[in-house]
Amino acid sequence: MNGLSTVINLLAYVTALVFVVGFLNKVILYFKTPNPLLIPTTPAPTTTMGVVARMIPEVLFFRSLLKGGTAEKVLWVGGWIFHVTFLLIVLRHLRFFTYPVPGIIMAFQGLGILAGLLFPIALLILIVRRFTNDRMAVITLFQDYFVLILIIAIGLTGLLLKYYVRTNLVDVKAFILGLLTFSPAQLPDSPIFLIHFGLVLVLLAYFPFSKLMHAWGILVSPTRAQADNPREARHVAPWAQ
Amino acid sequence: MADIKAPELTGEIITPKVTPGASKGIMPFKAKPELMEKVNFPAEKPSNWKELFLKKMEEILKKYRSVRVFLDECVRCGACTDKCHYFLSTGDPRNMPVHRQELMRSVYRKYFTTGGKLLGNLAGARELSDELLEEWLTYFYQCSECRRCSVFCPYGIDTAEITMAAREILDATGIGSKYNLEIINKAETIGNNLGMPGPALRNTLDFVEEEIEEKTGVPVKLPLDVEGADILLVTPSADFFAEPHVLSLEGYAKVFHQAGVNWTISSHASEGGNFGMFIGNYDHMKTINKRIWDAARDLKVKRVIAGECGHAWRVLYSFSNTLNGPFDFLDSQYRQPSHICEYTLDLIKKGAIKLDKAANDEFSVTFHDSCNVARASRMGETPGDQMTIPREIINACCNKFVDMADDTIGERTFCCGGGGGVLTDEMIDIRVKGAMPRMQALKRVKDSHDVNFFALICAICKAQFTKIFPIYGIEMEEVGGVHQLISNSIQLGAKEGV
Ligand code: HEM
Ligand code: SF4
Ligand code: SF4
Numbered sequence: 233m234n235g236l237s238t239v240i241n242l243l244a245y246v247t248a249l250v251f252v253v254g255f256l257n258k259v260i261l262y263f264k265t266p267n268p269l270l271i272p273t274t275p276a277p278t279t280t281m282g283v284v285a286r287m288i289p290e291v292l293f294f295r296s297l298l299k300g301g302t303a304e305k306v307l308w309v310g311g312w313i314f315h316v317t318f319l320l321i322v323l324r325h326l327r328f329f330t331y332p333v334p335g336i337i338m339a340f341q342g343l344g345i346l347a348g349l350l351f352p353i354a355l356l357i358l359i360v361r362r363f364t365n366d367r368m369a370v371i372t373l374f375q376d377y378f379v380l381i382l383i384i385a386i387g388l389t390g391l392l393l394k395y396y397v398r399t400n401l402v403d404v405k406a407f408i409l410g411l412l413t414f415s416p417a418q419l420p421d422s423p424i425f426l427i428h429f430g431l432v433l434v435l436l437a438y439f440p441f442s443k444l445m446h447a448w449g450i451l452v453s454p455t456r457a458q459a460d461n462p463r464e465a466r467h468v469a470p471w472a473q
Numbered sequence: 474m475a476d477i478k479a480p481e482l483t484g485e486i487i488t489p490k491v492t493p494g495a496s497k498g499i500m501p502f503k504a505k506p507e508l509m510e511k512v513n514f515p516a517e518k519p520s521n522w523k524e525l526f527l528k529k530m531e532e533i534l535k536k537y538r539s540v541r542v543f544l545d546e547c548v549r550c551g552a553c554t555d556k557c558h559y560f561l562s563t564g565d566p567r568n569m570p571v572h573r574q575e576l577m578r579s580v581y582r583k584y585f586t587t588g589g590k591l592l593g594n595l596a597g598a599r600e601l602s603d604e605l606l607e608e609w610l611t612y613f614y615q616c617s618e619c620r621r622c623s624v625f626c627p628y629g630i631d632t633a634e635i636t637m638a639a640r641e642i643l644d645a646t647g648i649g650s651k652y653n654l655e656i657i658n659k660a661e662t663i664g665n666n667l668g669m670p671g672p673a674l675r676n677t678l679d680f681v682e683e684e685i686e687e688k689t690g691v692p693v694k695l696p697l698d699v700e701g702a703d704i705l706l707v708t709p710s711a712d713f714f715a716e717p718h719v720l721s722l723e724g725y726a727k728v729f730h731q732a733g734v735n736w737t738i739s740s741h742a743s744e745g746g747n748f749g750m751f752i753g754n755y756d757h758m759k760t761i762n763k764r765i766w767d768a769a770r771d772l773k774v775k776r777v778i779a780g781e782c783g784h785a786w787r788v789l790y791s792f793s794n795t796l797n798g799p800f801d802f803l804d805s806q807y808r809q810p811s812h813i814c815e816y817t818l819d820l821i822k823k824g825a826i827k828l829d830k831a832a833n834d835e836f837s838v839t840f841h842d843s844c845n846v847a848r849a850s851r852m853g854e855t856p857g858d859q860m861t862i863p864r865e866i867i868n869a870c871c872n873k874f875v876d877m878a879d880d881t882i883g884e885r886t887f888c889c890g891g892g893g894g895v896l897t898d899e900m901i902d903i904r905v906k907g908a909m910p911r912m913q914a915l916k917r918v919k920d921s922h923d924v925n926f927f928a929l930i931c932a933i934c935k936a937q938f939t940k941i942f943p944i945y946g947i948e949m950e951e952v953g954g955v956h957q958l959i960s961n962s963i964q965l966g967a968k969e970g971v
């Protein structure tokens with residue numbers, strides 16, 4: 233194993249740790265922070281089952297976004313395709329993480345390829361809307377472009393690996409399985425793979441400290457996740473007792 | 474104030490171009506040191522104000538999940554940017570909900586996140602400064618806490634929560650709004666926002682009784698501090714004297730009279746409103762709310778009913794049980810407060826009150842959903858009944874009713890422009906502008922259906938619209954309460970089926 237491989241292997245472990253600890257840290261922080269008052273945006277369900285039923289379309293179909301006008305419809309198309317293709321691509325990547333590869337992951341392969349192509353288009357919509365609309369231009373920050381460009385770069389290097397600079401997938405799989413089984417292996421001999429992999433590490437390390445935490449935040453957003461039941465039950469935060 | 478111009482009424486709500494600083498300079502008068510101290514805030518901004526500011530902010534981040542999660546999770550998708558009535562009417566980017574939040578989020582980054590500490594400006598972090606305080610005082614008081622933005626946000630981020638937290642931080646830094654704190658002080662010391670003591674209240678009620686008897690010939694009573702009454706009515710104090718509020722008070726009194734129940738108003742809790750909520754202060758909200766439950770206990774009532782008021786209903790419905798419950802001294806059927814609309818509709822359905830629709834034939838009516846009722850509370854059994862119940866009442870006592878456009882009613886209702894503690898003269902400019910989207914929607918039904926009665930269930934909405942209708946060139950007499958329509962049409966005397 234060469235020096236670069238050692239460094240990348242180490243970086244991968246550090247990044248994984250940062251991601252997991254950082255993410256859990258936020259999850260715990262949110263749980264520990266109480267909701268002193270019932271503030272669901274009403275009309276809201278009055279039972280826990282009702283809340284689950286409210287959340288499913290929120291998470292799967294960004295339902296509230298669909299309540300908006302044309303700009304939100306465009307955003308919805310871009311945003312939804314982006315998230316679904318992102319998910320499919322992640323699932324497709326599982327073939328590198330498993331041995332033998334479960335049938336269900338194999339079943340995703342075709343869809344995964346389609347996703348790889350739609351993914352940059354969706355991201356393009358998301359990025360273009362940020363500077364073509366005067367309101368978006370005002371609210372967009374450096375980090376908003378940063379994540380989009382980062383993810384686009386991940387996607388494009390991925391497509392490069394697939395269609396132009398074919399990499400030895402056996403080496404890739406050996407490398408990843410090596411990481412997973414704590415028996416570090418040689419990095420595949422491919423600069424593009426190195427960039428692709430390095431950018432993913434950046435994304436993972438950045439995730440818990442950024443707006444990407446919305447993936448968890450939506451589940452604990454009190455305006456959506458609380459039941460509207462002040463008549464039925466008393467609700468008091470520990471600090472207010 | 475004569476030079477205040479209303480936006481032109483075209484019936485259209487058009488998203489404006491972004492105009493930075495368009496509503497700069499509109500901010501509340503600051504409370505004087507004596508007032509600040511009376512309500513337990515630092516008298517003035519001290520030299521170490523930054524410490525106080527950050528200490529309060531840290532406390533809020535620990536106490537309120539809403540604030541913490543909302544600050545973290547916004548992706549700046551922009552869905553909320555054109556949903557606020559203050560942005561739609563001014564074009565000031567700081568009135569875009571996400572950009573209003575950014576005033577706090579930038580400070581959060583600077584002092585509470587690693588990225589912000591390390592990268593500063595690049596990460597959108599901002600240091601505390603007098604200039605920033607000025608922006609906070611301006612734009613966190615150009616928010617009526619109406620929650621319209623939260624309906625459209627994919628994560629339900631509610632700018633009202635951020636606004637309340639911001640006002641709480643400003644107060645803890647020695648910067649308070651004179652209007653809000655004066656009212657809080659009056660509610661806590663005298664029992665109502667107007668500072669009207671018990672005897673004056675009795676006089677007013679006598680006057681209302683005389684009015685009703687003169688108009689109807691029936692001696693309808695408005696009892697005060699009657700121990701052992703079944704029902705305690707808690708209503709915004711504006712109902713006792715302001716027009717058209719008092720006409721709804723007559724309506725409630727007639728409903729109770731006709732139902733044949735024993736009811737009372739309390740001089741100790743002669744206020745339904747609770748401005749503690751507007752400044753995001755848990756303790757004040759609790760103290761003001763507690764007067765109601767003390768009164769209910771002292772008067773040994775079985776049930777508490779709230780009059781027409783948006784934010785009062787939010788506090789009574791959503792927060793009361795948390796703040797001062799459980800209310801196990803009440804009748805087990807009525808442990809929680811009811812809304813007067815729930816009560817009245819129930820009587821109508823039972824046939825216990827008779828209504829003469831023709832009495833309202835001069836009116837073509839539309840109904841404005843108050844934000845705090847529509848988006849922050851419930852009536853009835855089923856979610857959404859808070860929209861249908863008032864409409865059912867109106868349809869039961871009027872022949873002509875029409876709704877405004879769908880995207881301006883129900884959960885998407887537009888604020889009157891005067892809610893959330895901005896109903897004060899120095900804010901008149903933003904109040905007039907903020908009402909624009911609602912007024913455009915009204916204009917359309919005026920053109921299509923000759924609407925001439927704008928039915929409300931909120932004291933602040935009533936005060937706001939009576940003030941701004943004339944500025945928009947509409948008669949202020951067109952503003953009224955839902956129970957005013959009941960009052961016009963209820964048949965007194967003939968009691969059946971009670
Ligand atoms: C519960 C799961 C999730 C939900 C409901 C959700 C929802 C949304 C929505 C509604 C937007 C705004 C539309 C947009 O700007 O594209 C958004 C933006 C975004 N989401 Fe998610 N998301 C979820 C999970 C994730 C995850 C796991 C990632 C990981 C990469 C992610 C990354 C992003 C990014 C990068 C943006 C910003 C796009 C932009 O700035 O234009 N989301 N998400
Ligand atoms: S809609 Fe929500 S997530 Fe989008 S910019 Fe507004 S507050 Fe942020
Ligand atoms: S709560 Fe209402 S007033 Fe405040 S930012 Fe949201 S839409 Fe505007």
Ligand code: SF4
Pocket residue numbers: 617618619783784842843844845846887888889890891892893931933934
């Ligand atoms: S005053 Fe009425 S319309 Fe305005 S915020 Fe309150 S409830 Fe909404």
